[in-house]
Amino acid sequence: MSGGPAVNDRGLAYGDGLFETVRVTASGAAPLWPRHRARLLDGAARLRIPVAPDALDRCLADALTAAPPGTGLIKLILTRGPGGRGYLPPSHPTPSLFAQHGTVPEWSPLLRRDGIETGLCSEPLERDPLAGLKHLNRLPQVLARMEVARRGWHEGLLLDRRGCPLEATAMNLFALFGDTLWTPALDAAGVAGVGRAWLLARAGEQGRPVQVRLRPLSHLRTADSVFLINSVVGVLPVRKLAQWVWPVTAPVRQFQEDFEVLFS
Amino acid sequence: MSGGPAVNDRGLAYGDGLFETVRVTASGAAPLWPRHRARLLDGAARLRIPVAPDALDRCLADALTAAPPGTGLIKLILTRGPGGRGYLPPSHPTPSLFAQHGTVPEWSPLLRRDGIETGLCSEPLERDPLAGLKHLNRLPQVLARMEVARRGWHEGLLLDRRGCPLEATAMNLFALFGDTLWTPALDAAGVAGVGRAWLLARAGEQGRPVQVRLRPLSHLRTADSVFLINSVVGVLPVRKLAQWVWPVTAPVRQFQEDFEVLFS
Structure with missing residues (x-):
């Protein structure tokens, strides 16, 4: 659909860009697109990549067309485009937008119902001045995901240097303590996911107490x-x-059901 | 010369790869190639990207041909290639190698003789589990280089979180204290440059005392x-x-001259 990147595209050269993986319905709707779009625009502003919101909408619309x-997701990559003198970007960059089609990764109904088995990744996730953004510098996640595969886990948890859980390699972490929904703060490292933002909003609608902060790993043990x-x-x-085990509660x-309704 | 990357190349998707920028002479020699090659192979082993040393040699030779x-440098990019399921690489990756031609960045003879003006970049360089490697996750350097341009410096120094100098945005840092040549250790963050390795070897040949360790910024003040x-x-x-100033010593x-001789 889109042409490929130039060899001198800064997305390839330095990971100088951002991406979004947007789930779409069989009828070609993308219910979470406004959240993806907002995060992409926020990231572009932080990285000073000039891109018009309309260009993102057009790129998604073209990819949907x-x-x-069987397409279940559309991945958009926004880079600062080609050129520059070494690390220094051109003073007037011409950003690139690439789109790819994909299918939703398979997770068996059994695992979705009974839960997955996870482990603790051995490397801490270091601080990231661009924490929260879904930028293209993802080697820590690639290496962590390779460890998950080697160890035979379904997913792996990444801790910060002080031992506080931050996220899984490609998913955000949540726990329930009584009525309270908890998730780690991601000011110092991690990707603030669109699914996470949707869930926090959903909990807000329910009037459920929400706690967004770093907590030591031991805190998780007492979760419901x-x-x-x-x-x-x-x-x-x-x-x-x-070695810790939790039940899947109502x-x-x-x-889980509320989320699936978005795409039904 | 090489075709461009596929949109799903992991170099673009995640910065899942490495690069080398190899200076070449007018007659098509690359005197520091053995050092570049060694670093690239070391990085590939650390990232588990399967690549034969011969493939690197062939890629450079083809690019030279x-x-x-006017070509003054050849940039090689090695990535893990296309595919995978999200962050997880394919079990049998087919790495990509891309080459680009470039010219040696211009620095005026005056600046080369009298020295450049630098400043302290405001963001610390965070720890990197892949410290030393020249991998494709270079957003911190891109942002630092943008700050250098905004502030009108020639280059900028990156400190670690405790205030110890690590490197400049695209160059390694050295200082002389009497006879002793000092450069920061790069075990926790930074790129262990080929120029740096050449210089450390050169100092060794001279029997010059060498110190490779982190030191607080204030230490630099007393350098000759x-x-x-x-x-x-x-x-x-x-x-x-x-606000600190140093002379350019013999x-x-x-x-400087010894290095230039390599390319004359």
Whole structure:
């Protein structure tokens, strides 16, 4: 659909850009697009990549038009475009936008119902001045995901240097403590996911107490239930983290169903 | 010369790869190639990107053959290639190698002789589990280089979170204290440059005492001379860092000349 990048595109050269993976319905709707679009525009502003909101909408619309049957997600990559003198960007960059079609990753109904098994990744996730953004510098996640595969886990939890959980390699972490929904603050590291933002808004609508802050790993042990979310896969209950085990409780199933309704 | 990357190349998607910028002579020699090659192979092993040393040699040779007149550098990019399921690489990746021609960045003879003016970049360089490697996750350097341009410096110094100098945005830092050559250790963050490795070897040949360790910024103040090096530009004396000033001493000029001899 889009032409490929030039060899001197700064997205390839330095990871100088951002991406979004947008789940779409069979009828070609993208219900979470406004949230993806907002994060992409926020990231572009932070990185000083000049892009018009309309260009993003057009890129998604074109990708939806060109989508082959069975398309479940559209990945958009926005880069600062080609050129520059080494790390220094051109004074008037011409950003690139690339789109790809994909399918929603398969998770068995059994795992969706009973929960997944996770482990603790051995490398801490270091501080990131661009924390929150979905930028193209993703080597820490790639290496962590390779460890997850080597160890035979379904997903892996990344801790900060002080041992506080931040996120999973490709999903955000949540837990319920009584009525309270907890998720780590991502001011210092991690990706503030669109699924996470949707869930926090959903909890707000329910009048549920919400706590967004860093907590030591030991805090998780006392949770009533633990789960992961991203905007493509939705909610996956966590059955097991290392030696700890949690049940899948009714509110987690409810969040899972509420998310799926968006795409039905 | 090479075709461009696919949109789903992991180099673009995640910065999942490495690069080298190799200075070449007018007659098509690349005297520092063995060092570039060694670093690239080391990085590939660390990232588990399967690449044969011969493939790197062939890529450079082809790029040299195809080099237009005036080519002063060849940039090689090695990525893990296309595909994978999200962050997880394919179990049998097919790495990509891309080459680009370029010219050596211009630095006026005056600045090369009298030294450049530098400043302190405001963002610390965070820890990097892949410290030393020249990987494709370079957003911190891009943002730092943008600050250098905004402030009108020639280069900018990056400190770690405790205030110890690590490197400049695209060059390594050295200083002379009497006979002793000092450069920061780069175990926790920074790129261990090929120019830096060449210089450390050169100092060794001279029997000069060498100190490779982190030191607080205040330590620099007492240096007899301060300079930067990379394998493309060579040695640039630092005349000024913020309010501190250093002379350009004879040993620094000697290193500068020794480096240029490689490419004459």
